[in-house]
Amino acid sequence: MQDKYSENSDPIEDLFRKGFDSHKESPPEEVWENIAAFLDATKKGAGSEGTFLTRHWGKMLSCLGLFSSVVLWLMLTSKEEVQPLPVDNEKKRDTSFAAPSLPVMVKGEEASKSKEKKGAVTVKAKGAKTKIMDSVFTENQLKKEEEKPIIIPSPTPESDKNVQEQVKEEEPSNLYDQMKKEKKESKQLFIEKKK
Amino acid sequence: MNEHVAIISKALENDRHSQKEIYDLLAPKLYAVCLRYAKNRMEAQDFLQDAFVKIFSKLAEFKQEGSFEGWARRIAVNVILDDFRKRKLLEYSLEYKENGNQIKDHGVNVVDKLSHEDLLTMISKLPEGKRVVFNLFVVEGYSHREIAEMLGVAEGTSKSQLGRAKEALAEMLLLLNKNAG
Numbered sequence: 214m215q216d217k218y219s220e221n222s223d224p225i226e227d228l229f230r231k232g233f234d235s236h237k238e239s240p241p242e243e244v245w246e247n248i249a250a251f252l253d254a255t256k257k258g259a260g261s262e263g264t265f266l267t268r269h270w271g272k273m274l275s276c277l278g279l280f281s282s283v284v285l286w287l288m289l290t291s292k293e294e295v296q297p298l299p300v301d302n303e304k305k306r307d308t309s310f311a312a313p314s315l316p317v318m319v320k321g322e323e324a325s326k327s328k329e330k331k332g333a334v335t336v337k338a339k340g341a342k343t344k345i346m347d348s349v350f351t352e353n354q355l356k357k358e359e360e361k362p363i364i365i366p367s368p369t370p371e372s373d374k375n376v377q378e379q380v381k382e383e384e385p386s387n388l389y390d391q392m393k394k395e396k397k398e399s400k401q402l403f404i405e406k407k408k
Numbered sequence: 409m410n411e412h413v414a415i416i417s418k419a420l421e422n423d424r425h426s427q428k429e430i431y432d433l434l435a436p437k438l439y440a441v442c443l444r445y446a447k448n449r450m451e452a453q454d455f456l457q458d459a460f461v462k463i464f465s466k467l468a469e470f471k472q473e474g475s476f477e478g479w480a481r482r483i484a485v486n487v488i489l490d491d492f493r494k495r496k497l498l499e500y501s502l503e504y505k506e507n508g509n510q511i512k513d514h515g516v517n518v519v520d521k522l523s524h525e526d527l528l529t530m531i532s533k534l535p536e537g538k539r540v541v542f543n544l545f546v547v548e549g550y551s552h553r554e555i556a557e558m559l560g561v562a563e564g565t566s567k568s569q570l571g572r573a574k575e576a577l578a579e580m581l582l583l584l585n586k587n588a589g
Contacts (some may be wrong), residue, residue, distance in 0.1 A: 236524050245435075
């Protein structure tokens with residue numbers, strides 16, 4: 214700070230400096246009342262309750278927990294809704310639930326395809342079923358499908374070959390055993406007849 | 409050691425009686441300070457209230473080395489300046505050509521007849537920027553460098569604001585002289 218009265222050259226500065234130097238004035242009582250009220254409020258706030266966060270942290274935490282549990286429950290229920298509907302409602306069901314990358318086969322299509330490939334009905338039909346199961350069909354429907362007897366059409370030489378080849382590919386060891394057994398049985402029968 | 413140590417230490421323990429003692433000791437002087445910076449008495453009372461709230465909240469920071477009254481006075485002035493800054497009232501016109509002779513020539517003949525109230529009325533008519541610089545330099549005794557630091561302006565701005573304030577006050581005094589004569 215500058216020395217107050219070192220440069221008193223300016224008459225206006227001098228006038229105001231001297232005029233205010235000894236100036237004192239008592240403020241109205243309201244001012245102290247307001248200050249005292251404020252001090253009371255801060256004393257209470259600091260002593261017992263603290264800030265809003267510290268006062269309500271328990272409630273806030275419980276609210277947060279409740280909210281997170283509700284969100285979790287909603288997420289779980291939404292996942293359940295995506296699962297396939299029961300069989301009764303299957304006719305009304307929309308195929309939009311099917312995964313877009315997988316092929317969606319309708320019953321009619323399956324039938325036409327099976328007709329086209331007569332020889333490979335049993336094996337191909339199973340494969341087709343699994344694909345459909347993955348995409349659209351429900352478990353109940355699959356059970357029904359499995360319960361249905363698989364009708365093998367009258368064998369033709371071509372179809373026999375195809376069937377034999379595919380059976381060989383899929384279950385070679387079982388067929389071989391069966392053939393062995395059959396041969397053994399036929400040999401035994403032949404021996405018994407001779408006897 | 410400071411003569412107010414006992415009162416201050418009790419006031420720090422939220423003793424209301426000691427706080428009132430401090431208020432009674434400082435309030436008349438600080439109210440005079442607030443009146444010089446304020447536009448009217450209501451504003452001055454608001455400044456005083458804010459100043460005391462700050463003083464009591466920062467009482468623990470008083471190191472009891474210098475004058476307690478000086479420390480409280482600085483807090484009051486800073487509270488007032490903060491308020492002006494918040495309300496963006498401190499605007500400074502840059503154009504000013506120092507013309508000391510004109511100020512000196514204007515009649516200061518009415519000086520002896522002017523009361524505190526008259527001086528306060530004259531000062532309150534100044535724009536906030538000029539009023540603040542005039543008070544800080546002339547009454548509080550801060551240098552232009554200190555004022556520039558406090559207000560965040562150039563030293564030249566402080567000088568120009570003081571010059572303009574004095575010019576305006578001189579014009580007011582001239583008018584008073586004319587009316588008196």
